[in-house]
Amino acid sequence: MDNRTLAGCFEQIADLLELKGENVFKIRAYRSAAETIGAWADPVGALDDLALRAVPGIGKDLAAKIRELASTGRCAYHEELLAEFPVTLLEVLKLQGVGPKTAALLFRALGIATVDALAAAARAGQLRELKGIGPKKEALILKAIDERRLDQGRHLLAETATLAAELIAHLQQQAPAVTFVPVGSLRRGSETCGDLDILAVGGDATLMDTFVAHPRVERVLAHGDTKSSVRLQGGYQADLRLVPPASRGAAMQYFTGSKAHNIALRDRALRLGLTLNEYGLTRLDDGTTVAGETEEGLYEALGLAWVPPELREDRGELEAAAGQSLPALVSFGSLRGDLHMHTTASDGRDTIEAMAAAAQARGYAYIAITDHSKALAMANGLDERRALEHAARVRALNGRYEGLTLLAGIECDILEDGRLDLDDECLAALDFVVASVHSRFNQEPRQMTDRLLRAMACPWVDAIGHPTGRLLLRRDAYTFALDEVAAAAGRHGVALEINSQVDRLDLNDVHARAARTHGVRFLVSSDAHSTAALGNVQWGVQVARRAWLDDDAILNTRPLDAFRAALRRHRPAPVSRGASE
Ligand code: DGT
Ligand code: CA
Ligand code: CA
Ligand code: ZN
Numbered sequence: 001m002d003n004r005t006l007a008g009c010f011e012q013i014a015d016l017l018e019l020k021g022e023n024v025f026k027i028r029a030y031r032s033a034a035e036t037i038g039a040w041a042d043p044v045g046a047l048d049d050l051a052l053r054a055v056p057g058i059g060k061d062l063a064a065k066i067r068e069l070a071s072t073g074r075c076a077y078h079e080e081l082l083a084e085f086p087v088t089l090l091e092v093l094k095l096q097g098v099g100p101k102t103a104a105l106l107f108r109a110l111g112i113a114t115v116d117a118l119a120a121a122a123r124a125g126q127l128r129e130l131k132g133i134g135p136k137k138e139a140l141i142l143k144a145i146d147e148r149r150l151d152q153g154r155h156l157l158a159e160t161a162t163l164a165a166e167l168i169a170h171l172q173q174q175a176p177a178v179t180f181v182p183v184g185s186l187r188r189g190s191e192t193c194g195d196l197d198i199l200a201v202g203g204d205a206t207l208m209d210t211f212v213a214h215p216r217v218e219r220v221l222a223h224g225d226t227k228s229s230v231r232l233q234g235g236y237q238a239d240l241r242l243v244p245p246a247s248r249g250a251a252m253q254y255f256t257g258s259k260a261h262n263i264a265l266r267d268r269a270l271r272l273g274l275t276l277n278e279y280g281l282t283r284l285d286d287g288t289t290v291a292g293e294t295e296e297g298l299y300e301a302l303g304l305a306w307v308p309p310e311l312r313e314d315r316g317e318l319e320a321a322a323g324q325s326l327p328a329l330v331s332f333g334s335l336r337g338d339l340h341m342h343t344t345a346s347d348g349r350d351t352i353e354a355m356a357a358a359a360q361a362r363g364y365a366y367i368a369i370t371d372h373s374k375a376l377a378m379a380n381g382l383d384e385r386r387a388l389e390h391a392a393r394v395r396a397l398n399g400r401y402e403g404l405t406l407l408a409g410i411e412c413d414i415l416e417d418g419r420l421d422l423d424d425e426c427l428a429a430l431d432f433v434v435a436s437v438h439s440r441f442n443q444e445p446r447q448m449t450d451r452l453l454r455a456m457a458c459p460w461v462d463a464i465g466h467p468t469g470r471l472l473l474r475r476d477a478y479t480f481a482l483d484e485v486a487a488a489a490g491r492h493g494v495a496l497e498i499n500s501q502v503d504r505l506d507l508n509d510v511h512a513r514a515a516r517t518h519g520v521r522f523l524v525s526s527d528a529h530s531t532a533a534l535g536n537v538q539w540g541v542q543v544a545r546r547a548w549l550d551d552d553a554i555l556n557t558r559p560l561d562a563f564r565a566a567l568r569r570h571r572p573a574p575v576s577r578g579a580s581e
Contacts, residue, residue: 001045001070007038009069009078010062015090016081018100019107024378032057032349037066039532045070057349086113095144096475097137105130119145140442147475154192155236156472158502158539161186163236164196167214171200171240174210178203179248183255184239187309189542191472191505195237199255201248211240247279250292253299254278260314261307268302268318310545329545330524334557335537337366340411340434340465340497340525345390346371347379349530352394352406358531360401366560368409368432369394373421375413376438382410384426391430405560407431411465416440418454420461427460432567434497434525436465441478448480456485456494462568463495463523466506474503482511483518490519493568495555498524498547500540501533509546516547521555521566 014030036057037044044055044066052063069075085107092115093103106112109130112121118141121127127138164182171180181187184197200207205225212220212228221229226242243251254262254277269276273284280292281301291301299306304321308329311317320326341355342348348355352369359367371390372381382390391408398406409432413421420427420435427433435455443451455461467485468477489496496515499506504527507515512522524540526533544554551557555566564570 001043001073003037003040003044006044006066006069007034009075010034010037010065012087012090013075013078013081015093015100016078016085019085019089019093019104020081021100021104029057029059029062033062035349035530039530088114091115092118095141096147096471097140097144102133102137105132115145115148143442153235154194154473156502157186157189157191157193157505157542158536160193160196160236163232163238164198167196167211167216167238168198170214171198171207171210175200175203175207178207181252183252184257187256188258188312189310189546191508191543195239197255198238198240199251200240200242201251202245203242205242207242208240241278243278245293247292249294249296249298250276250280251278253295256309256312258313261312261317264314264318265302268304272302274302308545310542311548313546327548328550330541330549330551330554330557332538332541334551334554335364335524335541336559337364337368337556337563338526338528338534338537339368339407339409339432339463339523339556340370340499341367341528341534342371342379342411343369345386346376346381347529352397354531355528355534356397356401356404356406358534360404362534364404366405366407366563368407368434370409370411370432370434372438373410373412375415375421381413381421384422387422387426388429409433411436412461413438414451414455416443416451418451420455420458424458424460427458428569430460432462433460433569434463434465434523435461437469437478441469441475443478445479445481448478449484452480452485453488456488456492460569461494463497464489465497465525466499466501466504466527467496468506468508468511470504470506470508472503472505477506482514486515486518486520489515493521493566493571495521495523495568498522498540498543499527500525500536500538500543501527502536502539505539505543507543507547509543512544512547512549516549516553522549522553523556524554525556 010030011034014027014034017027017030036055049063052058052066065075065077089103089107092098093100106118110121110126112118122138122142127133127141128135164186168180179201181199183199185193186196208223208225208228212223212230216232217230218233219231221231229237229239231237241255266276269281274281275284280289281298282289291298296306299321304318305324305326307317307321307326338359343350343352343355372379374381374383387410394406394408408430410422410430412427412433412435414435414437415421416439470477496507498512522544524537524544526536528534528536555563558566
């Protein structure tokens with residue numbers, strides 16, 4: 001039994017225990033075991049009892065269940081729980097805003113066990129009759145059902161990148177001399193990808209046989225000598241194209257897209273008496289090829305600087321490339337610190353020490369430990385007293401990790417009226433505060449805007465975390481006046497976060513670029529809940545690049561002293577603009 005299956009079983013047990021209303025510590029134990037097993041490099045099912053017990057978070061009880069699953073393929077406890085609740089109810093539980101209490105109530109009171117049944121009952125107005133639901137929540141449930149459409153057919157960037165790496169490693173092994181390049185929306189770093197496009201340069205048609213024979217292939221959609229398409233398990237489509245080395249640059253350019261960028265580029269070529277396709281750039285009059293081997297040469301022949309793939313969206317990049325005014329995009333190695341991470345003090349999986357050691361190994365000069373505040377009770381958020389004790393523990397570690405400074409921070413909840421979850425005295429005593437919305441996402445736009453403005457009026461708020469609250473493919477951003485909030489952030493010197501969690505990427509590229517015009521500076525943060533998740537900043541940097549941002553726009557590219565000096569709490573107070581805000 002592979003780790004993924006084992007982890008999936010524990011994840012379901014945790015969900016079922018939530019439906020039952022079981023103790024939160026027990027639920028958390030199953031959830032964190034599922035995460036650990038899912039990320040474990042070796043097959044956990046093959047470990048003996050002693051080795052299992054050495055896996056963090058696996059005690060006697062969980063070890064026994066892993067052994068049972070590995071040897072019999074079943075888990076009696078899991079089956080017992082499934083006898084109480086149908087497995088389809090877990091789909092209901094996945095809807096935004098439907099917590100375990102509601103799901104269990106819907107099942108017990110109305111026999112609702114599927115999302116379809118829930119939609120029908122909500123449309124018929126049956127939910128509002130239930131105690132604790134009412135018309136407002138009924139409408140929210142319908143909205144959540146509607147938002148599932150967001151999931152249709154697209155995949156997270158990080159997942160697509162992992163899959164591409166796996167496929168390319170497989171192909172590369174069979175054809176060591178061939179160059180493989182992931183192209184399409186993946187190369188442009190789009191937040192989601194519709195399918196996976198791989199370009200192979202040099203090599204012969206046998207490559208296509210290797211491709212369609214990959215163990216993950218479920219169905220072959222097309223199998224030609226230079227082009228094949230397959231459907232993979234999990235619903236991905238992948239395309240492989242093969243071109244000769246002389247067309248490498250032209251093919252990379254063509255298949256990277258975007259379609260809109262390509263169309264604009266081809267128009268430019270035509271105006272210059274040239275024609276552009278995936279094989280090269282040729283003169284219309286005599287058919288001679290003027291470029292195609294490299295992308296740089298191709299853009300140059302069109303009078304343009306090479307355009308980084310992230311900018312190829314027809315959002316002004318060709319004008320900038322023609323005027324030699326493309327931005328010097330922030331690079332993946334530019335980050336010197338990470339200002340959003342959680343530890344075992346709230347809902348993280350690793351200790352302060354483990355996070356610090358991992359950050360040091362990444363070469364960071366500084367990190368802020370930002371556990372949750374008390375309003376997030378599910379995450380075991382900290383109250384004032386615990387926050388200050390935790391801060392003391394964080395600061396006591398300074399000096400222990402050479403080259404790394406630990407800042408004592410907090411991710412403080414923004415309450416529904418814009419007040420902060422912890423008092424000013426506590427926030428002032430910390431080194432860094434990121435304030436975030438984690439509740440009441442459905443407020444009216446005006447109310448949400450005022451809520452964020454009021455939070456930023458607190459002088460101890462240094463940054464706003466995941467500013468729009470969206471979850472990719474699952475939940476829309478809450479609605480508010482981003483321009484107004486960005487303008488206030490620019491004025492106060494409050495940084496806006498580009499959260500790097502693979503399903504957040506919040507702010508997104510378009511919003512961050514718009515916010516920059518208000519003078520906003522940003523933090524690219526991991527929001528890591530484990531040491532492994534620190535690496536997610538690569539996706540945040542990708543977003544920042546798509547937002548046209550350079551190093552200067554990202555505060556955590558600065559050395560520690562300059563970073564600290566740029567924090568809102570250390571800036572001179574802004575000139576008063578009257579009594580508003
Ligand atoms: P996706 O898959 O929806 O995330 O987005 P892309 O950009 O990966 O789109 P895809 O897979 O349909 O095509 C890959 C690239 O191939 C695309 O970015 C540009 C190029 N391409 C596809 N269709 C056309 C077209 O009709 N005209 C031009 N000029 N280029 C195209
Ligand atoms: Ca694609
Ligand atoms: Ca494609
Ligand atoms: Zn958060």
